[in-house]
Amino acid sequence: NAGVMQNPRHLVRRRGQEARLRCSPMKGHSHVYWYRQLPEEGLKFMVYLQKENIIDESGMPKERFSAEFPKEGPSILRIQQVVRGDSAAYFCASSLDSYTGELFFGEGSRLTVL
Amino acid sequence: AQSVAQPEDQVNVAEGNPLTVKCTYSVSGNPYLFWYVQYPNRGLQFLLKYITGDNLVKGSYGFEAEFNKSQTSFHLKKPSALVSDSALYFCAVRDGYNFNKFYFGSGTKLNVKP
Numbered sequence: 001n002a003g004v005m006q007n008p009r010h011l012v013r014r015r016g017q018e019a020r021l022r023c024s025p026m027k028g029h030s031h032v033y034w035y036r037q038l039p040e041e042g043l044k045f046m047v048y049l050q051k052e053n054i055i056d057e058s059g060m061p062k063e064r065f066s067a068e069f070p071k072e073g074p075s076i077l078r079i080q081q082v083v084r085g086d087s088a089a090y091f092c093a094s095s096l097d098s099y100t101g102e103l104f105f106g107e108g109s110r111l112t113v114l
Numbered sequence: 115a116q117s118v119a120q121p122e123d124q125v126n127v128a129e130g131n132p133l134t135v136k137c138t139y140s141v142s143g144n145p146y147l148f149w150y151v152q153y154p155n156r157g158l159q160f161l162l163k164y165i166t167g168d169n170l171v172k173g174s175y176g177f178e179a180e181f182n183k184s185q186t187s188f189h190l191k192k193p194s195a196l197v198s199d200s201a202l203y204f205c206a207v208r209d210g211y212n213f214n215k216f217y218f219g220s221g222t223k224l225n226v227k228p
Contacts, residue, residue, distance in 0.1 A: 006158075031214060042220040043158075043204065056137065091157055095214075100165045102148050103206075103216060105157035 002027065005074075005093050006106035011032045014114050017077040019086070021109040025094030033093045033103065034060075034067060043091065049075060082113045116141045118207050119217035127195045128227050135190040135203050135222045143210020147188040149179055152202040163205075164188060173210075175199070195226045 005024040007039045013019050024078040025032050030050055035043040045059040049069035060067065064082075079086055093103040117140045127133045139145055146165055150158040162173025169181045169209045190203060202221050209215040 006157075034215070035218075040223075043218045045216075048214060057139075093158075100146055100163075100208075102160050102163055103158075104148075104160065107157045110155075110156075 003036055003087050004094050006109050008088075009107060010019035010110050012112045012114060014083050015083055016081050019082050019092050019111055021077040021092075021111070022024070022074040022104060023077070023081075023092030023094075024074040025092075026104050028096065029094035029104070030097055031095045031097075032069050034075075035091045035093065037089045037108075039089075041053055046056060046077070046090075064095070078090050079111070084113045085110055088114045116207065116209050116215070116217050118205050118219040120203075120205055120222045122222050123220075124223045124225065126225045126227065129172050129197050130194050131154070131165050133190075133195040133224065135205075135224060137188045137190065137205030137219055138186050138215075139188060139205070139207045140186060141207050141210055141217075142227070145181075145186075145188075145209035145210060147179075147181065147208040148216075149173065149177070149188075149190050150204045150206065151175075152204065154201075158204060161190070167207070195224075197226050197228055200224055200226045207225070 032049045034046040047060045047067045048056040064080045066078045089108045090109045093105045095101045130169045148163045149161040152158045164171045164181045172178045205219040
């Protein structure tokens with residue numbers, strides 16, 4: 001049973017370009033979470049999605065950032081017109097629809113903005 | 115408000131000595147508590163969780179955690195530390211009412227010296 005798959009693992013973009021980060025949750029998991037982590041810092045919640053629905057995007061910047069989890073295919077975190085401050089590790093996690101299940105994390109996508 | 119506190123940014127222990135990484139929480143409803151470990155440039159790995167039952171929970175890699183309801187704490191422990199335990203540790207709590215919400219602590223860096 002494959003774990004949470006994220007790609008790309010590393011992404012380099014120049015300022016103003018777009019970054020697309022993909023996440024395939026664990027098989028059977030219908031809940032996807034995106035977190036951002038700066039070096040040597042904790043996790044910052046960005047968005048929580050279920051299939052075709054954004055449930056909670058309270059942690060996501062209002063501009064330039066968007067997320068989706070379509071009926072078919074991976075969840076996508078999209079950052080438009082990237083700036084240097086977007087450089088970070090972006091982690092995806094998935095969980096079962098249960099009260100007691102833990103989050104399973106991917107290995108992260110490390111975005112570097114030049 | 116729901117929250118998780120890890121009061122120590124860093125914990126230093128000598129190899130072979132017992133270790134404790136502290137976590138306190140504030141949550142409505144029943145607390146569902148988790149510990150994760152993060153090695154450099156990796157995703158978070160699940161260590162253990164408390165849902166109900168015995169207050170002492172055993173997890174991966176010889177770690178255990180003690181749930182203390184009166185002190186609202188969930189400290190991570192290991193009887194004998196290894197150098198390979200050096201990593202970043204995160205405590206997390208799942209909201210007892212809105213169970214799709216997770217709250218993470220700021221992380222504690224564990225340094226185990228030979």
